[in-house]
Amino acid sequence: MSNAVPDTERAWTVGTAPGIFPSIGHPIALLRRPLDFLNSLPARGDLVEIRLGPLRAWMACHPEVAHQVLMDTRTFDKGGPLYNRLRPLMGNGLVTCRQDAHRRQRRLLQPDFRPSRVADHADMMRREAEVACREWRAGGEVDVSAVTLALTTRVMNHVLFSDSLGGAAAAEVGERLAVIVRGLFVRTAVPVDAPFRVPTPANRRYRHAVDRVHTIVDEVVARRRRGGPDGDRDDVLGTLLSAAREGSSGVTEQEVHDQLVTLLLTGAESTALCLASALDLLARHPEAERRLHAEVDAVTADQPRPGPDELPYTRSVVAETLRHRPPGWLFTRITTQETTLAGQRLPRGTTVLYSPYLLHHDPASFPDPERFLPERWLPGATADPRGAMLPFAAGSRKCLGDTFAVAETTLALATIAGRWRLRHLPGYAERLRPAATLGPRSLVMTSEPRVHAPEGTAPPARSLALRATTAARAQDPRTAGDNGVDDA
Structure with missing residues (x-):
């Protein structure tokens, strides 16, 4: 029997997604209009059956059902088409x-x-954000997607490798990463391998991008190894090599490689998309942009290099961006034994999905979910009574870098907003096409230098700092759904 968390007494509803194509299932809907497809599912039930080709899978459409999946990691293990x-x-x-x-x-x-280690990186994060916008010119066009990915790749280069990746290699990683994430979603939605073995140009580009990322990481590791133990630095690579030398830790050379590739790809891509989405959404919502500018101007007048907890409204913008457009938008799990979920008996080996995007856009959890409202996350607000905010998952497998990502995005956003205002090009229309992650991938905007508000028009810096103290953990997307086990 399963040791899953028992269902509550409520009467769960179980349904089937409409529009199944014979022998194909729902991949066409997932590929053509994935976000609309997801948003249609809660009306069908708390747990909804979908088909990925011949594969029968189940989507958790209620926060409690998603939490049961995330908290019982032994019954619902990492697996399924995505993994x-x-x-x-x-x-x-x-x-x-x-x-x-x-x-x-x-x-x-x-x-x-x-958190203490993240705080050590705050100056580096701000410095890289300053570098990212240093060459912008008034009225000039800015490739926001490229700029944010280059910024987050440089940050991860520092954290993982102490900058030893090199500028050219870091730039190439960003380029290869863009190819990889485009190819991953198609490979997830189509659960058979045959189409991806054909040497089409797209398949060749994908394989070449994967090979190059692996090669670049191996070259960095090899250079560090040649330096011996005395060459270790205070970075993630140093941690891994030290553990591998000890022998008793069980860390192999292959694991050193795998961890570095994992952290490089996830740390750069997801944070870049969140930052690009925030800049995009602020340009669409002038009142939110005005409030953010007022906070940044007031706080930096008193504290030139504030930490993320001293910027409560900016953090709320990041939180609402993570709700509105979670970079990680669709995940799969696989049952390791027979179990029951929302009253539905699931045999061993069943694929279960959950979608932060779906949960974040359900009006039962977030009224008026399509509106961008950072105020949901300010101190005193009760934005998430159902626990539906899951941008970083929950439980023992909650994202390791959640605090890091929120801090990096908050500081980068404040640094850029203190200097520039970004505007969409004439005729720009939003076209969100999810890949392995969700966010703008070809966002180009024009830059306008900021004219700071006259003294007295912004909220007092001291009151903002005081509010930040009480807001440090309140309504924090980093802790939403957490199980309180810091080192699980």
Whole structure:
């Protein structure tokens, strides 16, 4: 029998998604209009059956059902189409490993991403954001998608490799990463391998991009190894090499490689998309932009280099961006034994999906979900009574870098907003096409230098800082759904 968390007494509803094509299932709907398809599912039930080709899968459409999946990691382990496609790319790293290997891996890497360690990187994050917008010109066009990915790749280069990746290699990683994420979603929605073995130009580009990322990481590791123990630095690569030399930790050379590839790809891509989405959404919502500018101007007048907790409204913008457009928008799990979910008996090996995008856009959890309202997350607001906010998952497999990502995005957004206002090009229309992650991938905007508000028109810096103290953990998307086990 399963040791899953028992269902509550409520009467769950179980349904089937409409529009099944014979022998194909729902991949056409997922590929053509994935977000609309997801948003249609809660009306069908709390747990909804979908078909991925011949594969029968179940989508968790209620927050409690999603939490049961996320909190019982031994019954609902990492697996299914998404992770089957990610493992050839990331190997057996922290994101893709099975539950029996996860605790050891997380304990090893956790110290590099604790809040105190994140605070040590704050100046570096601000500095890289300053570099990102240093060459902008009034009225000039800015490739926001490229700029944000280059920024987050440089940040991860510092954290993982102490900048030893090199500028050219870091730029190439960003380019290859864009190819990889475009190809991953198609490989997830189409659960058969045959189409991807054909040497089409797209398949060749994907394989070449994967090979190059692996090669670049191997070259960095080899250079560090040649330096011996005395060449170790205070970075993630140093942590991994030290553990591998000890022998008793169980870290192999392959795991060193897999962890670095995993953290490089997930750390750069997801944060870049969140930052680009925030800049895009602020340009569409002038009142939210005005409030953010007022906070940044007031706080930096008193504290030139504020931390993320001193910027409560900016953090709320990041939180609402994560709700509105979670970069990680669709995930799969696989049952390791027979179990019951929302009253539905599931045999061993069943694929279960959950979607932060679906949960974040359900009006039962977030009224008027299509509106961008950072005020949902300010101190005193009760934005998420049902626990539906899951941008970083929950439980023992909650994202290791959640605090890091929120801090990086908050500081980068404040740094850019203190200097520039970004505007959409004439005729621009939003075209969100999810890949392995969700966010704008070809966003070009024009830059306008900021004219700071006259003294007295912005909220007092001291009151903002005081509010930040009380807001540090309140309505924080980093802790939404957390199980309180910091090093699980």
